[in-house]
Amino acid sequence: MDKEQTELAPRNIVLGVINGTLIWASQAFLDPTTVLTVFALDLMGGAVIWVGILISLITMGTYWPQAILANVFESQPRYMPYYRLSTVVRVIIRFGIWLVIVFVGASQPLTLFVVVAVLLFAFASAAGVATTPFFGIIGDTIPVTWRGKFFGLRFVLGGLASLGAGLYVRHVLTETTGFTFPDNYAHLALLTAITGLVGWGAFCFMKEWPHPSRVRRLPLGTQLARGPRLFRRNANFRRLVRVRAFFEIAQALCLPFIVPFAVQVGAVAKGLVGLFLIARMLSFSGASILWSHISDNIGNRLVLLISGICAVALPAMILLAPRIPQAPLLPGSGVDLRGGYFVLVFVVAGLFLSSQFLGQNNYLLEISDGRTRPTYLGFYFSILIPLAWMPLVGSLVIGNAGRYQLGFVLSLVAGIALLINAVKLGEPRNEEQKRPPSV
Numbered sequence: 009m010d011k012e013q014t015e016l017a018p019r020n021i022v023l024g025v026i027n028g029t030l031i032w033a034s035q036a037f038l039d040p041t042t043v044l045t046v047f048a049l050d051l052m053g054g055a056v057i058w059v060g061i062l063i064s065l066i067t068m069g070t071y072w073p074q075a076i077l078a079n080v081f082e083s084q085p086r087y088m089p090y091y092r093l094s095t096v097v098r099v100i101i102r103f104g105i106w107l108v109i110v111f112v113g114a115s116q117p118l119t120l121f122v123v124v125a126v127l128l129f130a131f132a133s134a135a136g137v138a139t140t141p142f143f144g145i146i147g148d149t150i151p152v153t154w155r156g157k158f159f160g161l162r163f164v165l166g167g168l169a170s171l172g173a174g175l176y177v178r179h180v181l182t183e184t185t186g187f188t189f190p191d192n193y194a195h196l197a198l199l200t201a202i203t204g205l206v207g208w209g210a211f212c213f214m215k216e217w218p219h220p221s222r223v224r225r226l227p228l229g230t231q232l233a234r235g236p237r238l239f240r241r242n243a244n245f246r247r248l249v250r251v252r253a254f255f256e257i258a259q260a261l262c263l264p265f266i267v268p269f270a271v272q273v274g275a276v277a278k279g280l281v282g283l284f285l286i287a288r289m290l291s292f293s294g295a296s297i298l299w300s301h302i303s304d305n306i307g308n309r310l311v312l313l314i315s316g317i318c319a320v321a322l323p324a325m326i327l328l329a330p331r332i333p334q335a336p337l338l339p340g341s342g343v344d345l346r347g348g349y350f351v352l353v354f355v356v357a358g359l360f361l362s363s364q365f366l367g368q369n370n371y372l373l374e375i376s377d378g379r380t381r382p383t384y385l386g387f388y389f390s391i392l393i394p395l396a397w398m399p400l401v402g403s404l405v406i407g408n409a410g411r412y413q414l415g416f417v418l419s420l421v422a423g424i425a426l427l428i429n430a431v432k433l434g435e436p437r438n439e440e441q442k443r444p445p446s447v
Contacts, residue, residue: 020149020214025161030207032166032289036173037200038105038193040066041263042285043177044128047193049268051117056268056410058121060403063264065125067256068396069132074139075390081382085218087141094138095208101131102201109194120190140385145216147373147381152437153304155373159366160300167293167358171286173199178282238383244375247433248368249388251312253395254426255364258319260398261405261419263357266326266350269412274329276347283347284354291358299366307435308374311367316427318360323420325353327413374436 038044045059052058081087105127112120150158176199180192187195239246267284270276299311332349376384402415 017150017154020145021154021158021161023210023214024146024150024158025165027207027211028159028162029165029169030203030210032162033169033173034200034203034207036170036285036289037177037196037203039177039285042267042281042288043181043193043196045264045267046181046271046281047190048121049271050189051114051121053117054272055408056265056406057400057403059264059268060400062121062125062128063260063399064397065129066132067260067399068393069129070136070139071389071393071396073133073136074386074388075393077137077140077382077386081140081144086216087144088212088214088216091138091141091145092212094134094141095212097134098131098138098208099201099205101127101134102197102204105131106194106197106201109190109197114190136389139389140382142211143369143373143385144381145214147376148216149214152370152374155370156300156303156305156308156366158300159369160296160303163296163300163362163366164293167289167296167362170289171293174282174285174289176282177285178279181281182279236387239387242375244371244434244436245384247429248371248375249391250429251316251426251433252368252388253392254422254429255315255319255368256392256395257398258323258419258422258426259360260395261402261415261422262323262326264399265402265406265412265415266353266357269326269416270329270347270350273410273412274346274350275334276350280347280350283351287351288354288358288361291355292362293358295359295362296366299363303366303370307437308367308371309430309433309435311363312371312430312433313427315360315363315367316423316430318356318363319423319426320420322353322356322360323416323423325356326416327420329353371433371436 036043040063044062048058048062049056081090084090105124108123108127109120112123114120146155146158177196180187180195239249267281270280270284299314302308302310329346329349332346334344334346372384372388373381402418405415405418406412
């Protein structure tokens with residue numbers, strides 16, 4: 009362990025875990041694949057196309073800044089100023105979403121949708137600016153054999169915080185609790201702004217040492233050309249990119265449409281959305297303990313293999329859902345057998361997401377070094393930009409005819425491809441040449 013990492017790791021782990029805990033709670037109040045999905049359906053009359061547009065804009069906003077800012081970050085000895093700037097912008101936007109919902113209301117549904125969608129895109133873009141600084145600070149200050157514990161703690165405590173948020177979301181979205189549309193979503197938007205403010209603020213107090221950087225900023229074209237060279241020379245990076253690409257396709261054709269499918273085809277009550285979120289976050293949180301142990305002690309390849317198995321299991325389970333009868337499950341609970349089955353579906357979704365996020369993050373940090381990490385991240389996310397529109401593609405595949413099963417079958421195919429590529433990954437810490445060649 010480097011001296012700098014020894015000195016900074018304990019402080020940064022504590023602040024990073026606080027950050028992760030509160031950010032996961034903040035995300036849960038306006039979760040894109042559950043809460044915002046129902047918001048778009050309620051606001052726009054149940055048309056799935058609006059769900060695809062909203063999720064695609066959020067995903068696109070996350071990816072594009074990293075493709076054009078890699079050359080900027082490689083010439084900076086410190087990342088924190090960029091993270092702090094991103095924090096200020098994100099807090100302003102979060103409070104802006106709350107104000108827009110309050111003052112525009114449901115009387116102008118198209119206007120409200122467009123403004124909220126633009127604000128969410130801007131928010132995701134600001135988050136995209138913070139991605140390289142986030143991973144750069146973590147990679148520079150937390151040793152490789154501690155990162156599993158670090159991300160595991162973030163996911164575990166964040167999952168528990170999201171559990172509380174999910175319970176409250178269920179309360180707010182239940183029609184009998186007195187909240188009316190869209191005031192219920194305005195209330196959730198205010199909560200996500202407040203928790204986000206504290207969570208991002210915690211990360212802003214993390215410390216970093218100046219890291220190796222280029223004296224001169226490379227032209228954007230030159231920087232963009234370096235990514236493909238890394239891609240060609242590093243076999244594990246190529247395989248990881250393919251794993252991530254198929255993950256994007258698999259989850260984009262599946263996760264945003266589980267709730268619409270459950271409500272519109274499965275006749276599941278909307279009040280169960282909060283329960284779905286709780287199930288996903290409990291699974292996400294609990295499984296992260298195991299993933300972090302595997303990551304630190306065995307390696308991240310196994311974590312990504314498990315994620316591949318979940319990528320196959322999730323759409324397969326959804327395709328079987330209509331065969332589950334709507335018989336009573338627990339008297340007085342308001343949950344029938346089919347609703348309970350969808351809860352289990354979201355448990356698997358939590359396993360899928362937690363293993364993918366932890367495995368991807370740690371694997372990428374392990375195969376990159378401090379000097380080339382911005383190039384890795386820039387190329388990694390730039391090739392995912394076209395895939396940001398897969399939720400929109402999924403909504404077009406489903407269409408007004410409600411062809412949900414076709415979308416889930418395509419997700420299943422992508423999940424199989426993800427698993428095949430995960431099998432081909434090497435374990436960097438067990439390979440003689442752990443670091444990629446410089447470019």
